[in-house]
Structures are given as C-alpha cells and as structure tokens.
Amino acid sequence: xxxxxxxxxxxxxxxxxxxxxxxxxxxxxxxxxxxxxxxxxxxxxxxxxxxxxxxxxxxxxxxxxxxxxxxxxxxxxxxxxxxxxxxxxxxxxxxxxxxxxxxxxxxxxxxxxxxxxxxxxxxxxxxxxxxxxxxxxxxxxxxxxxxxxxxxxxxxxxxxxxxxxxxxxxxxxxxxxxxxxxxxxxxxxxxxxxxxxxxxxxxxxxxxxxxxxxxxxxxxxxxxxxxxxxxxxxxxxxxxxxxxxxxxxxxxxxxxxxxxxxxxxxxxxxxxxxxxxxxxxxxxxxxxxxx
Amino acid sequence: xxxxxxxxxxxxxxxxxxxxxxxxxxxxxxxxxxxxxxxxxxxxxxxxxxxxxxxxxxxxxxxxxxxxxxxxxxxxxxxxxxxxxxxxxxxxxxxxxxxxxxxxxxxxxxxxxxxxxxxxxxxxxxxxxxxxxxxxxxxxxxxxxxxxxxxxxxxxxxxxxxxxxxxxxxxxxxxxxxxxxxxxxxxxxxxxxxxxxxxxxxxxxxxxxxxxxxxxxxxxxxxxxxxxxxxxxxxxxxxxxxxxxxxxxxxxxxxxxxxxxxxxxxxxxxxxxxxxxxxxxxxxxxxxxxxxxxxxxxxxxxxxxxxxxxxxxxxxxxxxxxxxxxxxxxxxxxxxxxxxxxxxxxxxxxxxxxxxxxxxxxxxxxxxxxxxxxxxxxxxxxxxxxxxxxxxxxxxxxxxxxxxxxxxxxxxxxxxxxxxxxxxxxxxxxxxxxxxxxxxxxxxxxxxxxxxxxxxxxxxxxxxxxxxxxxxxxxxxxxxxxxxxxxxxxxxxxxxxxxxxxxxxxxxxxxxxxxxxxxxxxxxxxxxxxxxxxxxxxxxxxxxxxxxxxxxxxxxxxxxxxxxxxxxxxxxxxxxxxxxxxxxxxxxxxxxxxxxxxxxxxxxxxxxxxxxxxxxxxxxxxxxxxxxxxxxxx
Numbered sequence: 001x002x003x004x005x006x007x008x009x010x011x012x013x014x015x016x017x018x019x020x021x022x023x024x025x026x027x028x029x030x031x032x033x034x035x036x037x038x039x040x041x042x043x044x045x046x047x048x049x050x051x052x053x054x055x056x057x058x059x060x061x062x063x064x065x066x067x068x069x070x071x072x073x074x075x076x077x078x079x080x081x082x083x084x085x086x087x088x089x090x091x092x093x094x095x096x097x098x099x100x101x102x103x104x105x106x107x108x109x110x111x112x113x114x115x116x117x118x119x120x121x122x123x124x125x126x127x128x129x130x131x132x133x134x135x136x137x138x139x140x141x142x143x144x145x146x147x148x149x150x151x152x153x154x155x156x157x158x159x160x161x162x163x164x165x166x167x168x169x170x171x172x173x174x175x176x177x178x179x180x181x182x183x184x185x186x187x188x189x190x191x192x193x194x195x196x197x198x199x200x201x202x203x204x205x206x207x208x209x210x211x212x213x214x215x216x217x218x219x220x221x222x223x224x225x226x227x228x229x230x231x232x233x234x235x236x237x238x239x240x241x242x243x244x245x246x247x248x249x250x251x252x253x254x255x256x257x258x259x260x261x262x263x264x265x266x267x268x269x270x271x272x273x274x275x276x277x278x279x280x281x282x283x284x285x286x287x288x289x290x291x
Numbered sequence: 292x293x294x295x296x297x298x299x300x301x302x303x304x305x306x307x308x309x310x311x312x313x314x315x316x317x318x319x320x321x322x323x324x325x326x327x328x329x330x331x332x333x334x335x336x337x338x339x340x341x342x343x344x345x346x347x348x349x350x351x352x353x354x355x356x357x358x359x360x361x362x363x364x365x366x367x368x369x370x371x372x373x374x375x376x377x378x379x380x381x382x383x384x385x386x387x388x389x390x391x392x393x394x395x396x397x398x399x400x401x402x403x404x405x406x407x408x409x410x411x412x413x414x415x416x417x418x419x420x421x422x423x424x425x426x427x428x429x430x431x432x433x434x435x436x437x438x439x440x441x442x443x444x445x446x447x448x449x450x451x452x453x454x455x456x457x458x459x460x461x462x463x464x465x466x467x468x469x470x471x472x473x474x475x476x477x478x479x480x481x482x483x484x485x486x487x488x489x490x491x492x493x494x495x496x497x498x499x500x501x502x503x504x505x506x507x508x509x510x511x512x513x514x515x516x517x518x519x520x521x522x523x524x525x526x527x528x529x530x531x532x533x534x535x536x537x538x539x540x541x542x543x544x545x546x547x548x549x550x551x552x553x554x555x556x557x558x559x560x561x562x563x564x565x566x567x568x569x570x571x572x573x574x575x576x577x578x579x580x581x582x583x584x585x586x587x588x589x590x591x592x593x594x595x596x597x598x599x600x601x602x603x604x605x606x607x608x609x610x611x612x613x614x615x616x617x618x619x620x621x622x623x624x625x626x627x628x629x630x631x632x633x634x635x636x637x638x639x640x641x642x643x644x645x646x647x648x649x650x651x652x653x654x655x656x657x658x659x660x661x662x663x664x665x666x667x668x669x670x671x672x673x674x675x676x677x678x679x680x681x682x683x684x685x686x687x688x689x690x691x692x693x694x695x696x697x698x699x700x701x702x703x704x705x706x707x708x709x710x711x712x713x714x715x716x717x718x719x720x721x722x723x724x725x726x727x728x729x730x731x732x733x734x735x736x737x738x739x740x741x742x743x744x745x746x747x748x749x750x751x752x753x754x755x756x757x758x759x760x761x762x763x764x765x766x767x768x769x770x771x772x773x774x775x776x777x778x779x780x781x782x783x784x785x786x787x788x789x790x791x792x793x794x795x796x797x798x799x800x801x802x803x804x805x806x807x808x809x810x811x812x813x814x815x816x817x818x819x820x821x822x823x824x825x826x827x828x829x830x831x832x833x834x835x836x837x838x839x840x841x842x843x844x845x846x847x848x849x850x851x852x853x854x855x856x857x858x859x860x861x862x863x864x865x866x867x868x869x870x871x872x873x874x875x876x877x878x879x880x881x882x883x884x885x886x887x888x889x890x891x892x893x894x895x896x897x898x899x900x901x902x903x904x905x906x907x908x909x910x911x912x913x914x915x916x917x918x919x920x921x922x923x924x925x
Binding site: 061062065066067089091095098111116117125128132135203273277291 | 700701703722728732735736739742744747748750751752754755756758759762763765766767769770771772828831834835838845846854855856857858859860861862863870883885887888893
C-alpha cells in the first residue's frame, strides 16, 4: 500500500517540480555556456521570464490544427515521464516518448512551410538515429536486471553501470541529440548563431511555443533520469552518486555543445548508428552471454 | 460438420451465382447479400468454436473424392493457362510435378493411411476465419463501387467484372477451407486454389505487365506447392500420416520430422512473400486495388504465415526454426529500409506488408510461447490496418489520378474524410499506443529470452526505419493546405461503408486488444504449449488501451478554446497571402511545392533487395543442405 502512495506522491512531484527543475537546468545551461564564451550571460531565471512572456502573447497560428499536435506532444511527454517516475515499465516510457516525437514532427509538417518541413524531416532523421539506441538501453536493463520495471532496476544488487558501460556511452551519445546540442542540433537550436529560422518551430509562436519549451523541460528531466538509473542500486548513498553523474553528464553535453559545430545529417546518422552497434550492441551481446 | 461446410459452400455458391448472372444490378445485390452472409457465418463460427476447439472427421470417401477432383480441375486450369494460352512450359512442369506426386501418393500410400481428423477448428483457425470473413467481405463490398469507377476510368480494359467477383468469392471459400483443415491433403488443395486465384486476380487487366507479374506470382507459389507435395509424400511414407496435428505431436516428441517441417515452412515463405520470393507481392500492385487489399491483408499472405504459426511449437532451436527466424528477420529489416526510398503509395504499403510478415515469420521461427503470442497479435492488427490503408490509397488514387504520396499533399483539407481513414490506418500500423507497438514490445521480450542478439539488432533498427517511412507519410497527409473544393465527390457509398467499418474496426481492435489476447490467443497457446503466462503485464495492456481511448477522445474536445489570429506561413519570399505561392527574388510569383525525403543513396530499393536476397537465399540453401544431410544420413 505504501508503495502505491509513494508512487502517487512521486508522480505528483514530477508534475509540479519537473518544469521547475527543467527550467533551472536551462538557465544553468545558458549561464555556463555564456561563461565558456567569456560572456556574463542572462540571469538564472531567464528561461522562466521567457516562458511567461511567450505565454502572455497574442495567440497567432498558421492553421487550426497545429496547436493540437503541439498539445499532443506535451501530453505524451508528460505521460511518458509519469510512467518513469511512478516506476512503471521502461519500454512503455520509450514507446510513449516516440509517440511524443511523432506528434512534434507532425506539428511541424502540418504548417506546410518549407523551413518548418525541413526541420520536421531533420527531426525525423534524428529520431530514426537515436531510436535503436534508446531501445537497446531498455533492453540492456532488462538483460541485466531481469525486468523492464523501473522499480526492479532501482533495486538492483549491483551498480548497473558496471555491467553496461557501453550502453551508457551510447546513451550519452544520443542524449546530445535529445538535448538538441551541437553537433547534433540539426532540427532546431537554441543558439542564434546556428540559424535565423528555427527549424521545427518556425511556424509556432506565443503560447504554443511556450508549451513546446515546457515539454522540453519535462523531457530533459526524465532523460537525465535514464542516466540516474545507471548509477542507482540498493546502496543507500547511490542517489548522491546518481545525481552527481546526471550533473556531470549535463555539464559534459554543454561543453561539447560549445566545442562543436553542426554536422551534416549523414554524419549524424552514420555515427549514431555506428556507436549503437559498437558500444551498445557489443555490450548487449556481452550481457546476453553472461546470462 | 454443417457450419464448416456452409462456410466454404456459401462463398462458392456466391461465386457461381455472380459468374452466371452477369447484370450489374443483380451482381450488386448478390455480392452484398453474400458478403453479409459470409460475415455472419464467420461470426457464427467464432461464437460456436471460440474456446471449444473441435476436431472433425469426415465419414465415407466423399470428401477425399471431392478433394481429388478439385486438385485435378485446378491443375487442368493451370495447365490450360501455362501450356495452351501462354506457353510457359517450365511453369507447367512445376504443376505437373506436384500433381504427379499427389496422384501417385493417393493411389499408393495414401490409401492405407488412417486419419483421425480432417478438420481442426481451434482458436487460431477461428481468428483466421474472422479475419478472412469480415475483412474479405468488406473488401468485396468495396470492390462493387471501386470496380465500377475502375472500368469507367480504364475503358481499354475489358469489363470482366463477373469473373473478378467469381474469383474473389472462390478465393474466400478456399481460404476458409485452408484455415480449418487439419488433413494436409485438403490444405494442399485449398493452397493450390488460392495460388491460382491470385494468379487470375493479378492478371485481371491483361496488360503485358499484368500478365508477366501474374506468372511471376504463379511460379513462385507453385514452387511452394511442390514443397508442400513433397512434405506430404515424405510424411506419408516415413510416418504414415498426413495430419498437421500429428506432425506437431511427432515434432514435440523429438521425432526427426525436421525435413517435413522445413518443406512446409518453405512453402509458407513463398506464399508470405519472404525474400527472395518477395517479388510476386510487389508485382501484384498492377492489379486493381481491392485485389492488393485482399492479397496483402486478409487472405493470401496470411495463409502463408498461418501455416508457419501452426508449426510454431516444433520450430525454435532446430534448423527449420533457425531458417525461419533468420529469413524472417532479414526480410523485416531490408523491406522496411526499402520502403523509405519509395514514393509510390502502394509500393510503400507492399514493402511494409513484406516487412511485417517478416516480423511475424521471425517470431514464429523462435517458436516460444511469447513469440507465438506476438506473431498472432501482429497478424490480427496487420490485417485490419493494412486493408484499411489499401482501400484508402485505392480510393485516393481514383480521386486524384495518382497514387504517388507526393500528390496526397493537402489531403487533410481537400479530402477530410478519406485522410482521417488514412491517418487511423497509419497510426494503427506503427504508432504507440496502437496494436503494432504491443507486438514489437512482446517481440523484444521474446527475442531476448530466446537469446538471439542478432535478431534483437534487426528489431531495433527495423522498427526505427518503420517509424521513419510512416511518419513521413503521416506528415504529408496532415500538411494543412487550404483548398476551396472538396474532392471527395464520386466516392461510392459502398466504398465509404467499407472504409468507415474498417476504421472503426481498427480502433476497436486497438482498444479491445487485451480482450483479444485474453479470450482468443492465450487459450490457443495454452492448448498448444500446455503452459500459461501473461506475455505483457495486464496492467500495461490496460494502460495502452486507455491511451488509445484518450487519443480518440482528445480531438473531439479540442479547439473549442480561444480564437486565434490566423497568419500566413514564412516562405522564401513575400507570401502572396494564401500560402500557395510567394514573390521570388526577381519579382516573379513562385508556387510553393514541397517534396519529401527519400534517401535514395542510403536505402535504395535495388541495394536493399540485393542484400536481402543474398542473405535470405544463402540462408535457405545452407539450412536445407544441413537438414537434408541430417535427415538422410542418420
């Protein structure tokens, strides 16, 4: 019984706190990036100011349907995160996340504007690039812990990372795509120096754009949760290590973002699939024969 | 006995009636009534036999005489086409070989064999009967409207509609016979009839291409027929049985029946269009769309996978199982890659069918309880969603004059009803939380538990390429391009009836699939494997079906909120105001046209086919060499 209560509480905590944490992460990101470029950077709370500014704008749209798809994107990201934080099934999380990506892509397609469509197609290629690795992450946990359930994974007898270092490397690689960081920020970028017209979200403005920001904050939080799973086991001090590793991974991604320029889609697809094969799949084979 | 007899008899009678009463009016009535009765009969079969599997033995020699007669008639018909009409000597030779084998067997060994059951109606058979009965009948009804338009649009094609409907109903009749038979001789006969019917349907237009493709389908399926005949003869001589259930029992008691199993699986490959036999299914596109819908979704290819799924308990670790899973896996991956580079709607659908069949075959090859569950679930979901897709694309083709996906631009506005059907179909084909995804989920579990890392790799990459081509298509039809006129006029009422029923059926299957699993699939597997387990946790199944409900309800309530200011899109110059053109650099007006992405250099069809054919072909040869070696030298 207490377990159910705990799950409900953590689900509600996710709903309320994830946007706060996600927004702060975005603020930290901008601050650190600025410092790396020898700028002062915006205040830490700037993403929230931006969000509320967008929220108050006059509603403008290019068609009636688009905001529905964006809403679907937000909804499925939230549902996907809820499955994660209520310790549900990790495959279900991945599948629901895919559903969210499809909604996002269709939102961009629906405007029928050239810039938007280029963004949508690139986003689609990105999805195709990272999807195999994300599935392998889930399968790796299944092989290592004997279950897709996050509850079981969190209570593993040993640190998962020890048995799945290759899969962790693969996950870090695709997180660059998911966080929309250079060199893989093909479909849209937060940096003004990368593009003047912002790919997927070209035709989205005002409150709808704010919803997309919100969805990304939710998404980033539980993507870092995947990192956390690698360093969580039954030991009491593992949460500290897990959180530290999440922070380190995030910092690392910011660093790479500031060191790299955007690559062509061919390079992204080929390199991601290569990493999936070499790091992810070899690790999976290893786990399979260990069983 | 009466219900199975009616099930095969009614479509047969309808076929003959349609052929004899050639008027348009009478045909419209007969087809509708026959479709309704067939549907009712298949539901009645479902109600009667669900959960009560029965084995029926016919008394007397009536049945075997009829079967022999049908064999000979079908063979004569094939020989007429191959020898007299089109002079394809070597295809005739294939037919003569199997006819000779079967006749020789019947006269000699066949007489002494005692049968325990001719027909076996278990849950799997009932599922197949329901699929063929409901979807097949809907397609027949759809064809009434479609073929009328088709003949108007193609005056050069001779109007042979009585013949067309004759073959369709004959096909359904044979399909029913096929799935309920346990005696392999009966199954073989129905198998031959379906092969022959598909040959006739593909060649309907009698153009050079159609004739060429129909013979391609014929020789591939006859090759499978030869394997079928060989399997029967080998089993009859070695084990004195021609029953499928006996074969499975023998296999499970560790008797060396691998050769017979491998031959039957091979025969399933040809019918289910596994690489290297995928060519005939792609070629079948030349036929009018209802034909493709029938072949791809509910009948022809499903007969192939049906046989392989039946053999599931004896596949797995042995060489027949290895061959099945690797050929299925390779076909799944390469066909889904090849679909990316295609812009022809029907061709994308054809490749997607091949790739889904590959996944089904791969699961069946693994042979475990979970894998079999997955295979059956994919059969169900695929049949419903794919028939809907084919009928939608066919209708769009008639309205737009092209089936290129690029011409579906702006369908969302100009054909709202049809595009909704298509969206439901596409979502049903690949998207979470719809059915296909459940199957992928279970497949992953089954592959991990079976310990085949390579298949796992195939699955993760195959599913991401599947995502790519479907989303691309979805994006194309959801693009919002305002258009003044509605282009849905001219779609017949019967077409709408079929499209709407299938859309509803897709949604209902996706919502009720926990029930399908619990009431239909699991009881069958319990009987076949003598164990019981939930493949996917029941709570998760419920969550998935809740999400489908959410997705269906959501659009109904949306958009009632604040009014938005509508603006034009950002084009590469000044927008003319309607999003359809802009002022270019030199001041001239440039129309907007957007094209999708096909990645020819990465996923070109020829490249993927080459890889797939070499892999699958060599796998086939190697495994057969091992099996034959093992069978004859022990």
